[in-house]
């Protein structure tokens with residue numbers, strides 16, 4: 001980009017939380033007219049840095065110079081007034097207010113000192129139009145899907161005249177088309193001289209849009225690089241502190257198990273009116289099955305049906321040879337089925353409990369009130385999973401809400417894994433999880449499958465599906481259109497089947 | 501289907517309206533003069549202080565908080581006014597002083613809640629005992645008011661006289677004015693919307709730039725003002741001050757708010773609902789008075805049942821909404 005004006009300069013930022021040094025003297029600068037990617041593993045300190053720049057947290061030491069002036073905002077509002085606009089990692093809007101209100105809260109157009117509701121709606125519609133989104137803004141926010149909510153949050157951030165735009169994992173729930181639309185918008189803003197900070201775990205997106213990349217690791221800065229001069233493997237290597245060769249071996253295809261286990265679940269003609277067309281499926285012990293298809297093809301719906309959230313209304317189903325029906329999640333759990341859903345906040349991480357309590361919770365629920373787990377057992381269990389999944393935390397007594405976004409995701413996985421399910425369905429489990437952890441989680445899953453657990457894996461990254469699965473079921477337009485197994489699985493084969 | 505979707509959030513409100521209509525019809529069919537305009541107008545006049553207290557409570561509950569000090573503040577204000585008048589102050593000064601007291605009292609509770617991060621339940625519980633005791637300190641028993649403004653003017657020249665001879669009592673006018681003021685605050689000002697936002701999701705509201713502290717202090721200040729205003733209206737209505745009056749009135753106010761469809765967890769609700777809630781409570785009272793034989797405890801029993809029914813209804817609506825979101 002060749003611009004030399006530094007719009008934002010953060011120098012020597014230090015932030016310590018009880019038991020965690022989240023940032024230890026980080027320098028970070030953004031120029032006007034650039035997209036600057038902030039990369040790092042889960043818990044590296046990315047969100048913390050953002051929150052310090054935008055006044056959510058107070059820094060322990062360091063200085064922030066914005067637009068030539070030293071600033072020290074005490075709240076999001078003050079940061080906004082300086083010209084820094086932010087989309088935080090979790091969708092942070094108010095579900096019970098209308099879309100229009102969510103976009104205009106705190107800055108409603110007024111007439112004679114009173115809110116002009118016509119003005120609010122107009123402004124909201126215009127803000128959404130910039131992202132090519134045409135929805136009814138008078139509906140409650142909660143009426144819309146997580147993806148739309150994420151776009152609304154972005155629209156809100158774009159709605160004010162800012163000089164710096166910070167986006168903390170804004171694309172975690174978006175599909176390709178929405179991402180493309182967002183990027184078009186960001187490029188336009190960059191052209192207008194805005195500085196943009198972009199955080200994501202999608203490596204492709206980083207290279208698509210960013211000019212420079214700053215990598216954080218364990219609360220320290222690894223370095224700032226020109227995106228064009230930082231090969232992908234090197235970037236990953238620097239993020240996780242390994243050399244590129246090691247990274248390469250992490251990304252290779254896993255070996256396909258030849259021996260298929262006993263049949264676990266068999267279904268014939270199960271479907272749900274208006275949601276999924278009847279399909280047949282079979283899941284064997286120890287198998288990793290992928291569900292592939294475009295967004296809206298019925299991937300999540302299949303999992304939801306098997307988990308009894310939206311139970312099937314046709315066909316028949318047997319588990320371990322015995323006919324059953326899974327009419328509720330409770331029944332599913334009783335049959336040894338577990339599921340993590342797409343949106344972790346809704347699936348109920350209980351954020352005011354500790355990691356240990358969260359992990360034991362599901363276990364306790366299944367075992368009933370009379371089987372008590374001694375504290376010692378609880379800690380042993382929690383420590384086991386913290387280690388196995390590489391959850392970054394000082395100890396098992398940390399509150400879930402204090403973990404970084406990706407580590408919360410891992411704690412949720414741990415909670416289900418503790419129940420030792422026989423079938424585990426993972427809907428987008430790797431969203432917001434860094435590459436290193438992804439590999440670790442894949443490894444843990446693999447080990448569990450060795451012991452006979454079956455895994456149903458949903459991911460919109462088809463490459464991930466093709467790399468990890470023994471068998472892939474392909475869906476299109478809410479219909480199962482085929483299966484590919486073993487050696488035949490490849491990205492091309494899946495794509496071909498979807499396109500046919 | 502689309503029609504149904506838009507309606508879900510209004511279901512509790514419509515249910516309250518339906519209950520009100522039902523009670524009214526019961527009244528009409530059982531008692532000959534129940535339908536007169538006078539009865540309806542008195543519904544407002546007799547329940548004005550409860551109504552105004554419930555308006556304050558609506559703001560607090562919308563923000564996800566609670567205010568238990570309402571009844572005590574009303575009692576305190578009434579005895580304060582009575583004794584000020586007794587000491588020779590003019591009504592204007594006495595009323596202004598008590599409103600000011602309400603504002604300061606509410607603001608102090610708001611500050612405690614915000615700066616020390618104390619739960620509203622405990623702070624206002626303390627406030628409840630404090631204000632109650634303070635009332636007895638001023639004057640330990642009921643104190644009548646002899647000032648001509650209270651005895652004559654309020655009853656004679658302040659009511660609005662309609663052409664057909666029905667008078668709208670001054671207390672009713674106060675209630676309606678307070679309601680209009682509250683509607684404007686809740687729906688036309690940034691502060692009002694921030695109240696909803698904080699009740700809906702405080703963390704998100706903070707990240708959206710809402711000044712949580714200032715808003716919370718303001719909410720309890722406003723509630724204090726409405727409590728004191730309810731106290732003033734109560735004094736006008738009773739023409740006396742009494743430090744032991746209105747025990748537990750805050751619970752009636754909360755009941756009215758809940759019956760009016762406001763979620764106790766905050767973020768969802770309407771002042772129109774609170775008005776309906778107050779009117780439903782008033783109507784039950786009126787029906788029982790008309791009946792003559794029934795004991796007034798029946799009021800409490802019916803209120804208890806209604807509160808329960810409405811909480812169940814809200815639960816159902818919330819579940820329906822969730823289900824609907826999932827299926828889209």
Ligand SMILES: Nc1ncnc2c1ncn2[C@@H]1O[C@H](COP(=O)(O)OP(=O)(O)OP(=O)(O)O)[C@@H](O)[C@H]1O
Nearest residue numbers: 017022042043044045046047048402403404405406
């Ligand atoms: N409020 C808090 N209290 C205590 N510890 C915290 C708090 N917020 C963050 N941390 C800790 O600080 C570290 C950095 O967290 P941060 O959220 O910045 O990570 P991140 O880089 O954004 O990760 P992710 O990719 O998972 O979102 C983590 O170890 C986290 O547990």
Ligand SMILES: [Mg+2]
Nearest residue numbers: 047089404405
């Ligand atoms: Mg983060």
